[in-house]
Amino acid sequence: xxxxSLTWHRVILWTVLILFAIWFLTPLYVMIVTSLKDMDQIRxxxxxxxxxxxxxGSWNKAWDQACTGTDCGGLKPYFMNSVYMVVPAxxxxxxxxxxxxxxxxxxxxxxxxxxxxxxxxxxxxxxQVVLLPMSQVLGYFGIASSIxxxxxxxxxxxxxxxxxxxRNYYVGLPDELIKAAMLDGxxxxxxxxxxxxxxxxxxxVVTLIWQFTNIWNDFLYGVVFSGADxxxxxxxxNNLANTTSSVKEYNVDMAxxxxxxxxxxxxxxxxxxxxxxxxxxxxVKG
Amino acid sequence: xxxxxxxxxxxxxxxxxxxxxxxxxxxxxxxxxxxxxxxxSASHMLPNYDFVGFSNYADLFDNDRFHVALKNMLIFxxxxxxxxxxxxxxxxxxxxxxxxxxxxxRTVYLYPMAISFIVTGTAWKxxxxxxxxxxxxxxxxxxxxFQFDWLVDDQHAIYCVVIAGIWQASGFVMAxxxxxxxxxxxSIIKAAQIDGASLPxxxxxxxxxxxxxxFFSTLMVVSHxxxxxxxxxxxxxxxxxxxxxxxxxxxMYAMSFSRGQVAMGAASATIMLCMVxxxxxxxxxxxxxxxx
Numbered sequence: 001x002x003x004x005s006l007t008w009h010r011v012i013l014w015t016v017l018i019l020f021a022i023w024f025l026t027p028l029y030v031m032i033v034t035s036l037k038d039m040d041q042i043r044x045x046x047x048x049x050x051x052x053x054x055x056x057g058s059w060n061k062a063w064d065q066a067c068t069g070t071d072c073g074g075l076k077p078y079f080m081n082s083v084y085m086v087v088p089a090x091x092x093x094x095x096x097x098x099x100x101x102x103x104x105x106x107x108x109x110x111x112x113x114x115x116x117x118x119x120x121x122x123x124x125x126x127x128q129v130v131l132l133p134m135s136q137v138l139g140y141f142g143i144a145s146s147i148x149x150x151x152x153x154x155x156x157x158x159x160x161x162x163x164x165x166x167r168n169y170y171v172g173l174p175d176e177l178i179k180a181a182m183l184d185g186x187x188x189x190x191x192x193x194x195x196x197x198x199x200x201x202x203x204x205v206v207t208l209i210w211q212f213t214n215i216w217n218d219f220l221y222g223v224v225f226s227g228a229d230x231x232x233x234x235x236x237x238n239n240l241a242n243t244t245s246s247v248k249e250y251n252v253d254m255a256x257x258x259x260x261x262x263x264x265x266x267x268x269x270x271x272x273x274x275x276x277x278x279x280x281x282x283x284v285k286g
Numbered sequence: 287x288x289x290x291x292x293x294x295x296x297x298x299x300x301x302x303x304x305x306x307x308x309x310x311x312x313x314x315x316x317x318x319x320x321x322x323x324x325x326x327s328a329s330h331m332l333p334n335y336d337f338v339g340f341s342n343y344a345d346l347f348d349n350d351r352f353h354v355a356l357k358n359m360l361i362f363x364x365x366x367x368x369x370x371x372x373x374x375x376x377x378x379x380x381x382x383x384x385x386x387x388x389x390x391x392r393t394v395y396l397y398p399m400a401i402s403f404i405v406t407g408t409a410w411k412x413x414x415x416x417x418x419x420x421x422x423x424x425x426x427x428x429x430x431x432f433q434f435d436w437l438v439d440d441q442h443a444i445y446c447v448v449i450a451g452i453w454q455a456s457g458f459v460m461a462x463x464x465x466x467x468x469x470x471x472x473s474i475i476k477a478a479q480i481d482g483a484s485l486p487x488x489x490x491x492x493x494x495x496x497x498x499x500x501f502f503s504t505l506m507v508v509s510h511x512x513x514x515x516x517x518x519x520x521x522x523x524x525x526x527x528x529x530x531x532x533x534x535x536x537x538m539y540a541m542s543f544s545r546g547q548v549a550m551g552a553a554s555a556t557i558m559l560c561m562v563x564x565x566x567x568x569x570x571x572x573x574x575x576x577x578x
Contacts, residue, residue: 107299124566128555133320217402219517234404261401268400
């Protein structure tokens with residue numbers, strides 16, 4: 001290729017790449033500028049126009065005054081519910097996945113591969129198929145409509161993927177490490193604690209981020225299994241944005257949507273590499 | 287591994303995983319069977335375990351709303367899967383051209399995947415609303431007759447779900463394809479270049495065919511995502527106008543939790559399970575078999 005046609009290629013390439021970047025960023029831009037306008041500016045300006053004056057009132061309102069149905073406490077209680085739900089659910093599902101993965105890779109027994117394959121179906125199955133029976137089960141144990149019930153649901157739904165992540169990572173650790181530790185007299189737990197866990201930082205980060213993002217963003221279990229005072233942030237946001245009783249305040253809706261998105265966006269910006277690894281690990285079994 | 291050295295070796299690992307495996311298998315297969323039984327029962331407002339056979343499935347397939355949900359599933363499935371796959375592949379190929387700012391662009395293309403479908407739906411609902419959204423914007427650019435009211439038009443609202451869905455998922459497809467492209471041996475491409483093959487030809491003849499395995503796993507992931515789509519529809523259209531944007535997942539939710547048609551909800555969940563299983567089981571089978 002001649003240098004001139006090469007330059008042309010690069011120009012076209014960059015134009016296309018930047019146009020796509022704009023397409024992906026526009027909704028975020030629209031959310032941010034809309035959340036900073038007051039309603040007069042929204043009616044007077046256009047979707048893309050910058051706010052004429054910065055106005056954080058809608059952020060305040062979305063946080064602790066906006067109405068969802070009859071109750072006007074903003075998103076704050078929902079946000080806190082999500083925090084109380086996410087922390088234990090992520091910790092428990094990750095711990096179980098780590099131990100399962102350790103056994104399925106380093107302490108295989110007869111039938112363990114079949115059990116792994118059977119567990120994998122849980123990564124893909126449509127959860128609609130367990131909703132109705134699960135609400136009976138949660139009711140039977142007296143944890144329906146509670147944060148504890150949501151935690152149980154998220155742990156059960158998360159075990160297949162956390163097990164998959166750890167198992168596939170531990171398969172790559174050399175068996176000799178385990179054998180050497182055994183010769184030194186270390187047992188099952190000691191090997192996990194002293195040999196395997198110190199080597200697990202990358203997969204631990206991937207799994208924690210994956211579970212955090214999924215559980216924070218979940219809507220299905222939140223809307224089905226929560227009660228009046230245990231609704232997570234996604235349900236709060238949806239109720240707020242779909243409240244039709246009063247005048248539609250798009251600025252408050254957008255501020256609320258940004259508040260709901262901030263924790264996972266923050267994690268993504270800080271540790272995007274690990275998030276992408278989780279995405280690809282969930283899709284392509286290695 | 288020599289077991290004599292560690293006396294606990296034979297039973298301890300099994301004992302350790304037993305509780306979580308038993309719970310998981312109950313959760314997956316036990317509840318699937320339970321749901322299957324509910325779909326054959328006389329349940330209405332509450333589960334009721336009187337057996338009525340397949341009549342709920344007959345009712346389901348006579349139900350106009352379920353027909354709408356299936357038709358939407360087809361429209362949404364084809365356009366969403368096709369759109370996200372095509373766009374994702376294009377972006378991956380473009381990003382693979384030794385772009386200096388690749389990291390930044392990749393972060394931008396992929397960030398929608400980190401946010402909730404409820405956030406995406408809320409944002410696109412505002413952008414696509416006919417009053418002050420895109421319609422208003424283009425009119426203010428000097429096209430006063432421009433109309434874009436798909437979101438509130440029951441014939442076109444499903445395409446709004448497609449647009450928002452592609453926006454959210456195509457970066458994910460790009461990441462999967464990019465990982466696949468990085469796995470291709472550079473020397474084959476170099477050899478083809480030396481032979482004088484043009485870049486599009488190299489991609490069409492060498493690179494894209496060698497992406498076959500990645501293509502199938504991506505197709506599998508995106509298809510099962512499309513069958514499970516629920517949050518996006520709820521946030522963007524709530525299934526409306528009317529029930530014109532219902533998908534099987536929103537149909538299941540409406541029947542089970544607001545319409546008091548538990549048995550029909552269970553039956554539609556079983557249909558969803560069959561759709562996902564038809565895609566996933568052959569895939570898992572081939573993945574696990576080739577690994578041995």
